[in-house]
């Protein structure tokens with residue numbers, strides 16, 4: 001794969017695994033993250049160019065893409081991966097958490113998409129991949145803020161894809177389920193469901209770049225189930241949610257185990 005690919009939020013987790021998988025396929029990868037030290041370390045581990053970027057800032061995001069294009073090459077693919085997940089009862093959620101979550105998860109993705117389109121559209125090619133979540137289609141108690149942010153990413157991605165489809169630029173969304181990274185620290189997996197590994201999401205991104213599609217759920221089976229489930233009455237959906245323990249997972253979590261993640265996302 002001879003493409004220049006930039007990935008945000010790739011100092012760890014899904015972004016890191018995606019950078020490693022793409023590099024293994026021959027892509028020239030550049031990573032960006034708000035965590036300067038972690039980004040540097042990840043860049044060294046992966047053997048890829050690493051930059052500091054705050055996806056919520058137009059100046060910072062522009063500087064990141066400028067640096068990638070001048071040091072690595074013209075951008076073929078941007079993976080808007082940076083994201084955070086505050087959890088807990090909606091009434092206890094601070095306004096600061098809500099603003100930060102929407103700023104990173106939604107505004108950051110929109111900004112990245114706009115800035116990448118500005119570079120890709122005149123060239124008539126390119127691919128923007130937005131990491132959303134199955135949480136964007138499955139409303140869950142204790143996750144309202146994150147649900148809302150990922151639903152916004154899904155619709156924004158879809159509408160943008162329709163708007164630019166004649167330009168040669170692809171725009172796609174990836175919807176992973178629970179994936180073993182720090183983001184889900186202190187939470188239980190849905191009953192009977194095996195979490196994904198970051199490498200599973202990375203493999204889906206690699207495949208998506210090879211064959212662009214509007215939307216990919218990981219695993220795909222859960223994506224199909226979520227689409228089908230949406231057609232059923234609310235009572236049935238709630239019964240399914242209880243069956244998998246989803247009604248409690250984000251309300252009855254281990255707050256101690258989540259302390260370090262919470263501190264990190266609150267800066």
Ligand SMILES: NC(=O)c1ccc[n+]([C@@H]2O[C@H](COP(=O)([O-])OP(=O)(O)OC[C@H]3O[C@@H](n4cnc5c(N)ncnc54)[C@H](O)[C@@H]3O)[C@@H](O)[C@H]2O)c1
Nearest residue numbers: 009013014033034054055081082083133176178179181183
């Ligand atoms: N882990 C899951 O269960 C899961 C499931 C579905 C979707 N996702 C999504 O996948 C993406 C990656 O999540 P992850 O699980 O790897 O989380 P993670 O916490 O391991 O990694 C996220 C990275 O984003 C960086 N980041 C945060 N704010 C930033 C900002 N303003 N600018 C630049 N970088 C920033 C963090 O420093 C971190 O390195 C997120 O969008 C998340 O919502 C995760």
